[in-house]
Every structure is written in C-alpha cells, then in structure tokens.
Amino acid sequence: MNLVPMADILNKANEGGYAVGGFNINNMEFLQAIVQAAEETRSPLILQTSEGALKYIGMDYVVGMVQAATKNTTVPVALHLDHGSSFEVIMQCIRNGYSSVMIDGSHYPFEENVRLTRKVVEAAHAVGVSVEAELGRLGGTEDDLSVDEKDASFTDPEEAEEFVKRTGVDALAVSIGTAHGVYKGEPKLDFDRLKEIKERIKIPVVLHGASGIPEADLKKAVSLGVCKVNVNTDFQQAYAAKVREVLANDPEVFDPRKICGPGREAIKAAVIEKIMFLGSNGRV
Ligand code: G3H
Ligand code: ZN
Numbered sequence: 001m002n003l004v005p006m007a008d009i010l011n012k013a014n015e016g017g018y019a020v021g022g023f024n025i026n027n028m029e030f031l032q033a034i035v036q037a038a039e040e041t042r043s044p045l046i047l048q049t050s051e052g053a054l055k056y057i058g059m060d061y062v063v064g065m066v067q068a069a070t071k072n073t074t075v076p077v078a079l080h081l082d083h084g085s086s087f088e089v090i091m092q093c094i095r096n097g098y099s100s101v102m103i104d105g106s107h108y109p110f111e112e113n114v115r116l117t118r119k120v121v122e123a124a125h126a127v128g129v130s131v132e133a134e135l136g137r138l139g140g141t142e143d144d145l146s147v148d149e150k151d152a153s154f155t156d157p158e159e160a161e162e163f164v165k166r167t168g169v170d171a172l173a174v175s176i177g178t179a180h181g182v183y184k185g186e187p188k189l190d191f192d193r194l195k196e197i198k199e200r201i202k203i204p205v206v207l208h209g210a211s212g213i214p215e216a217d218l219k220k221a222v223s224l225g226v227c228k229v230n231v232n233t234d235f236q237q238a239y240a241a242k243v244r245e246v247l248a249n250d251p252e253v254f255d256p257r258k259i260c261g262p263g264r265e266a267i268k269a270a271v272i273e274k275i276m277f278l279g280s281n282g283r284v
Contacts, residue, residue, distance in 0.1 A: 006100030018279035037271035052143030136175030178209035198225035242266035
C-alpha cells in the first residue's frame with residue numbers, strides 16, 4: 001500500500017497550525033468519497049477503521065480496497081486503526097500494513113494505560129508505525145464503544161504531560177467536552193483546558209467526537225493546537241439522509257448503484273466541507 005506514517009502528516013499540521021481529519025471508513029462508498037474529497041482539495045488524508053468497521057468489512061477487504069484507492073493518489077495517506085482495544089488487534093493491523101494505530105486505554109487506571117500504551121509504542125515504532133493514545137474519557141457511543149455521561153471524564157493537563165513523557169506516543173486524544181455519536185444537548189468545549197494541555201505537551205493533540213461541533217468551535221480548537229479531528233457520525237448522517245431522499249423520491253428504484261451512488265456524493269460533499277473548516281486543503 002502507498003501509505004505514510006500518520007506522524008509525518010500530523011507533525012506538519014502541528015507546525016503549520018491546521019488540522020487533518022481522521023475520517024472513518026464504513027464501506028466502499030465511504031472510502032471512495034473520502035479519497036476523492038482529499039484529492040480534489042489537495043489535503044493530506046488519514047483513513048481510519050474502527051474495530052466494528054473491520055468486523056463488518058473484513059481485514060482482507062479493507063486492505064484490498066485501500067490498496068486500490070491509494071494506487072494513484074497524489075496526496076499523502078495514512079491508514080489508521082481507530083480505538084484499538086488490545087495489543088493483539090494492533091499487531092494484526094500492523095502485520096496487514098496499517099501505517100498507524102490507536103491504543104485506547106482510556107478506560108484503564110492511569111498506570112495501566114501508561115503500561116499498555118508504552119508496550120504498543122515499542123512494538124509499533126520498531127516498524128515505523130505511528131501511535132495515538134487517549135487520556136481522559138469521552139462520553140457517547142461509537143460502534144461497540146459506549147460510555148455513559150456519568151463515566152466520562154476530562155483530561156487532566158498535568159497527567160497528559162506525564163503520560164506523553166512516559167509513553168513516547170506520537171499523538172494524544174484528549175477529552176475536553178466532545179462525545180461520540182449524536183449530541184443530546186449543545187456540546188460545550190473546555191478551551192481553557194485545551195490551552196493548558198497544549199502548553200504542556202508539544203505533540204499533536206487529537207479531538208474525537210467532532211461530528212455536530214459547530215464550525216466556529218472546531219476552528220477555535222484547531223487554533224489552540226488540535227491537529228487531528230475525528231469525524232464519522234456527520235458523514236454517516238449525510239449518507240443516510242441522501243439514501244432516504246432517493247428512496248422516498250422514487251419508490252420504484254431498486255438498483256443499489258442508484259441508491260448508494262448519490263449517498264457517496266453526499267459523503268464527499270460533507271468531507272470537503274470538513275476539510276475546509278480544518279484548513280488542511282492545499283497542504284500537499
Ligand atoms: O474515533 C472516531 C470519532 O471520534 C468519531 O466521532 O462519530 O462523533 O464524529 P463521531
Ligand atoms: Zn473516537
């Protein structure tokens with residue numbers, strides 16, 4: 001596969017003051033739409049699969065499709081495992097050619113998160129693969145990952161500094177008020193906390209659960225040092241809305257290409273919009 005380590009993409013974003021989307025692949029249409037959007041806007045690209053998407057699509061199909069999609073790409077592309085739950089899953093992704101992995105030990109006590117993340121960093125860095133980790137816990141739902149609001153917790157800036165020093169991770173996902181999935185109320189981001197985290201850690205900071213966050217807040221987060229912004233639900237909703245519209249407009253339609261094709265176009269338009277908000281267009 002024609003891939004680069006995610007750290008190459010994010011270190012440039014960190015220096016340049018913009019963010020790159022971590023865009024989730026759910027099926028072939030998502031992959032094609034996201035790659036086309038990045039090509040057209042000349043944006044570096046981080047394609048990511050959750051473990052749920054891997055289960056749904058299958059590792060061989062993910063690798064085969066990404067191989068096909070990146071054969072002629074002219075922008076740098078990283079393939080990243082999103083919310084990796086164990087050392088074993090991470091090793092499986094590395095063996096299959098992923099150029100980046102996330103180990104999500106955010107539900108473990110601090111010392112256990114450090115130990116597991118350090119172990120992943122040692123193995124991944126030995127073969128040139130980047131590592132993202134998470135400290136603090138986001139609420140909401142993504143695939144099989146569901147965290148009740150009462151169990152969510154914000155990232156402690158002092159702990160973040162210690163965590164980065166002891167693990168050697170390339171990027172750190174922080175919890176500052178975003179949540180996975182659809183927001184019940186209005187999301188309130190703790191920008192002071194983000195500022196303090198960024199003063200203490202120099203590596204790229206990652207914002208998860210970015211769907212539904214207003215443009216102004218996203219831009220502010222980027223201006224305060226967020227370099228990777230994860231989006232999935234917004235694109236799923238764009239796809240579903242278009243497919244519903246097609247089916248409602250023509251009750252006779254049955255060809256999946258006439259149903260999913262417009263859905264693919266809707267994802268692409270939503271991805272382009274997000275790339276522009278994040279400022280990664282024209283950075284190649
Ligand atoms: O890891 C993936 C993201 O955090 C996506 O979150 O579906 O709320 O945009 P979202
Ligand atoms: Zn996430």
